[in-house]
Amino acid sequence: xxxxxxxxxxxxxxxxxxxxxxxxxxxxxxxxxxxxxxxxxxxxxxxxxxxxxxxxxxxxxxxxxxxxxxxxxxxxxxxxxxxxxxxxxxxxxxxxxxxxxxxxxxxxxxxxxxxxxxxxxxxxxxxxxxxxxxxxxxxxxxxxxxxxxxxxxxxxxxxxxxxxxxxxxxxxxxxxxxxxxxxxxxxxxxxxxxxxxxxxxxxxxxxxxxxxxxxxxxxxxxxxxxxxxxxxxxxxxxxxxxxxxxxxxxxxxxxxxxxxxxxxxxxxxxxxxxxxxxxxxxxxxxxxxxxxxxxxxxxxxxxxxxxxxxxxxxxxxxxxxxx
Numbered sequence: 673x674x675x676x677x678x679x680x681x682x683x684x685x686x687x688x689x690x691x692x693x694x695x696x697x698x699x700x701x702x703x704x705x706x707x708x709x710x711x712x713x714x715x716x717x718x719x720x721x722x723x724x725x726x727x728x729x730x731x732x733x734x735x736x737x738x739x740x741x742x743x744x745x746x747x748x749x750x751x752x753x754x755x756x757x758x759x760x761x762x763x764x765x766x767x768x769x770x771x772x773x774x775x776x777x778x779x780x781x782x783x784x785x786x787x788x789x790x791x792x793x794x795x796x797x798x799x800x801x802x803x804x805x806x807x808x809x810x811x812x813x814x815x816x817x818x819x820x821x822x823x824x825x826x827x828x829x830x831x832x833x834x835x836x837x838x839x840x841x842x843x844x845x846x847x848x849x850x851x852x853x854x855x856x857x858x859x860x861x862x863x864x865x866x867x868x869x870x871x872x873x874x875x876x877x878x879x880x881x882x883x884x885x886x887x888x889x890x891x892x893x894x895x896x897x898x899x900x901x902x903x904x905x906x907x908x909x910x911x912x913x914x915x916x917x918x919x920x921x922x923x924x925x926x927x928x929x930x931x932x933x934x935x936x937x938x939x940x941x942x943x944x945x946x947x948x949x950x951x952x953x954x955x956x957x958x959x960x961x962x963x964x965x966x967x968x969x970x971x972x973x974x975x976x977x978x979x980x981x982x983x984x985x986x987x988x989x990x991x992x993x994x995x
Contacts, residue, residue, distance in 0.1 A: 678812035683731035688873035690857040690866030703749035741957035752974030814849040858907035900931035915945035
């Protein structure tokens with residue numbers, strides 16, 4: 673039996689450092705053959721937040737360009753767009769018929785939005801069912817996730833278990849693949865993780881002058897230069913460590929503990945480190961952007977591979993429930 677890893681990423685905006693170090697870097701490390709690694713651009717999920725046609729289309733293409741430029745190899749992984757696999761929507765409906773309402777009411781995204789007094793639409797409420805369909809349609813064994821996403825895997829297993837209980841053993845129950853060295857990337861404001869919703873991000877491929885301005889504007893405390901500082905828990909130090917070598921990180925740690933330096937010096941070093949780190953990927957992206965039809969061909973080929981597997985699983989599901 674093929675061991676299959678699957679993960680998706682939403683095209684709700686351009687990818688930032690948090691996306692790369694928290695997820696995309698793991699995708700690339702885990703790719704090991706087109707049949708064993710399925711990665712998709714989750715544009716159906718993005719419809720819960722992106723409501724402008726041209727924006728969603730461009731975001732989807734940008735996501736593909738970014739992933740390929742960063743090292744996702746279509747010869748080693750299947751890359752496709754979620755909506756190019758219509759079987760996903762059919763499976764989602766079938767799963768909804770056996771998914772308890774109470775299970776969905778407990779899910780974080782829905783609960784958080786309701787707690788804030790915001791309107792939650794049916795798409796957000798049933799979002800976990802579509803996510804389960806994403807995973808189950810391809811007989812996925814492992815889903816790379818961070819610790820904060822463990823609930824998604826448990827909900828998927830519960831949904832699959834509910835179907836299996838009613839109609840017989842049909843689905844493989846997936847497991848979360850928790851990457852121990854997945855980076856926890858802090859935001860520029862130091863107030864929490866880097867996230868588009870918090871407006872505290874640095875995009876991987878944004879203009880270098882814009883990137884430099886953001887880095888130089890990273891929020892820091894007002895302690896005097898001569899005062900020693902603890903690198904543990906310092907978000908500027910954490911960001912620097914993402915790009916620096918072990919030797920550079922060790923040297924900066926010692927500098928922090930000694931004191932006698934300014935945060936501005938660290939920020940200037942971070943500007944250079946980040947530019948150099950993504951330089952090759954930036955060049956690859958420019959080449960890919962000049963050949964959008966070739967990128968679309970990669971996505972079409974990936975969708976064909978995904979549909980072949982997905983149609984097999986959907987047929988098994990429909991046979992189980994009498995469709």
